[in-house]
Amino acid sequence: MQCVACGARYPPHPRLVRCPRCGGLLDVKVEPARPPSWRLWEQRRPGVWRYRELLPAVSGVKPVSIGEGATPLVELENIGRMLGFRRLYAKNEGQNPTGSFKDRGMTVAVTLAKAAGARALVVASTGNTAASVSAYGARAGLRRIVVVPRGKTALGKLAQSVLYGADIVEIEGSFDDALRAVMEAVGRDARLYPLNSFNPWRLEGQKTLAYEVVEALGGEPPDWVVVPVGNAGNISAIWKGFRELHRHGLIDRLPRMAGVQAEGAAPLARAWRKGLNEPLFVDKPETRATAIRIGHPVNWPKAMRAVRESNGVFTMVSDREILRAQAMLARLEGVAVEPASAASLAGLIKLVEEGVISSDETVVIVLTGHGLKDPQAMLEAGARRYVAAGVEDAVKLVTSLAGG
Ligand SMILES: Cc1ncc(COP(=O)(O)O)c(C=O)c1O
Numbered sequence: 001m002q003c004v005a006c007g008a009r010y011p012p013h014p015r016l017v018r019c020p021r022c023g024g025l026l027d028v029k030v031e032p033a034r035p036p037s038w039r040l041w042e043q044r045r046p047g048v049w050r051y052r053e054l055l056p057a058v059s060g061v062k063p064v065s066i067g068e069g070a071t072p073l074v075e076l077e078n079i080g081r082m083l084g085f086r087r088l089y090a091k092n093e094g095q096n097p098t099g100s101f102k103d104r105g106m107t108v109a110v111t112l113a114k115a116a117g118a119r120a121l122v123v124a125s126t127g128n129t130a131a132s133v134s135a136y137g138a139r140a141g142l143r144r145i146v147v148v149p150r151g152k153t154a155l156g157k158l159a160q161s162v163l164y165g166a167d168i169v170e171i172e173g174s175f176d177d178a179l180r181a182v183m184e185a186v187g188r189d190a191r192l193y194p195l196n197s198f199n200p201w202r203l204e205g206q207k208t209l210a211y212e213v214v215e216a217l218g219g220e221p222p223d224w225v226v227v228p229v230g231n232a233g234n235i236s237a238i239w240k241g242f243r244e245l246h247r248h249g250l251i252d253r254l255p256r257m258a259g260v261q262a263e264g265a266a267p268l269a270r271a272w273r274k275g276l277n278e279p280l281f282v283d284k285p286e287t288r289a290t291a292i293r294i295g296h297p298v299n300w301p302k303a304m305r306a307v308r309e310s311n312g313v314f315t316m317v318s319d320r321e322i323l324r325a326q327a328m329l330a331r332l333e334g335v336a337v338e339p340a341s342a343a344s345l346a347g348l349i350k351l352v353e354e355g356v357i358s359s360d361e362t363v364v365i366v367l368t369g370h371g372l373k374d375p376q377a378m379l380e381a382g383a384r385r386y387v388a389a390g391v392e393d394a395v396k397l398v399t400s401l402a403g404g
C-alpha cells in the first residue's frame with residue numbers, strides 16, 4: 001500500500017485504511033501471483049470474483065457475496081441515434097444486488113473486514129452505501145451502523161437499510177457532516193470498521209467495472225467513460241481498473257475519464273474549469289440528485305489524478321438537465337435510474353454540445369443506481385395519469401387513449 005499524499009509505503013493490511021503517518025489516502029498495489037488473462041477469466045462465473053488475480057488475496061475465507069457485478073452493458077440505440085452515436089453504451093449498475101455499484105466494493109471490503117475480525121461496520125451515506133453495507137454486513141453476520149442526512153435520504157435507500165436490519169443514525173446535517181462524524185467515531189473506537197470509499201479495499205472491488213466493460217466490448221476499451229461524481233471514489237476505482245489492464249498487457253490503450261457533478265455540488269468541476277489543482281469545496285451542497293449531494297469529496301486527490309492522467313475532463317450539469325436525462329433513459333431506452341445516475345447522460349450531452357466528445361467515438365456512461373431507489377423522483381417525472389369513476393369509465397378512457 002502506498003500513500004497518495006506523502007508516498008509512504010506499507011505492507012497490506014485490511015485494517016490499514018488511511019496513511020498512519022499523514023492521514024492521506026492509500027493506494028493498493030496488487031501483484032498477481034499468476035498473470036491475469038482474459039482466457040482464464042472467461043472460464044469462471046461472471047461477477048466481481050472472476051477477476052481474483054487482480055483483487056486482494058482472501059485465502060482461507062469464503063467471499064461475502066450476493067452475486068454482485070456482471071451487470072449488463074446496454075447499447076443505447078435510441079439515445080445513441082438521437083445524438084449521432086454508433087457506439088453508445090450504458091453500464092447498468094442498478095442491477096447489482098442492492099441496486100448500486102457499491103456492492104462491487106462491499107463484497108471485497110466486507111470479506112476482508114470479516115477476515116480481520118471486525119465486529120461493527122460503519123458508514124456515512126447518502127443512502128446507497130448504507131443499503132449496501134447493511135446487506136453485506138448482514139450476510140457476514142456483522143453489526144452495521146449507518147449515518148445518513150436526516151430528510152435528505154431517498155426513501156427506497158432508507159427502506160433498504162431498515163429491512164436489512166442496520167442501526168440507522170439520522171444526522172441533522174449533510175453527508176459531509178455524517179462522514180466527519182464517522183471518521184471521528186472510528187478514531188475513538190477501534191471496534192468500528194469504516195467502509196466509505198476512503199477505504200482503499202472497497203475501491204479494489206469497484207475497479208472490476210472496468211474489466212467487465214472491456215470484456216463486453218470484445219477486449220477493446222471505449223474512448224470515453226462518463227461517471228457521476230460525488231465522494232469521487234468510483235471514478236478513481238474505474239480508472240485504476242483500466243490502468244491495471246494496461247499494465248498487464250490486456251488492453252493497448254486507455255480511455256479518457258469524464259466526471260460529472262451537479263451544479264450545486266460541484267467542487268471538482270468548478271476547480272477544473274478554473275484550472276486549479278485542488279477542489280473548490282462547497283459547504284452547503286444542494287441538488288435533487290441526493291446521491292451526489294457532496295461538497296467535500298474525500299477521494300478528490302485520486303479523482304483529479306484519474307482525470308488528469310487520462311486526459312479527461314470534469315463537467316457539471318443542472319438539476320433540470322439531470323431530470324431530463326433521467327426521463328430520456330426511462331422513456332427512450334426502458335432503463336430506470338435514480339437522478340444521480342442520470343448525471344452521466346446529462347454530462348455526455350453537454351460534452352458533445354461543447355465538442356469535447358465526438359459522436360464517432362465509443363462511449364460508456366455509468367448508470368450507478370436503480371430508479372426504484374428514489375420513488376419520489378420517479379413520481380415527479382410527470383406521467384399522464386387519469387382517474388376513472390368505474391369500469392365503464394375506465395373502458396372509455398383506455399379506448400380513447402389507444403388512438404392518442
Ligand atoms: C447512485 C450514485 N451515483 C453516483 C455516486 C457518486 O459516486 P462517488 O461517491 O464514488 O463519486 C453515488 C454515491 O457515491 C451514488 O450513490
Ligand SMILES: N[C@@H](CCOP(=O)(O)O)C(=O)O
Nearest residue numbers: 125126127128129196197231
Ligand atoms: N453516494 C454515496 C456517498 C458516499 O460515498 P462512499 O462511496 O464514500 O461510500 C452513498 O451512497 O452514500
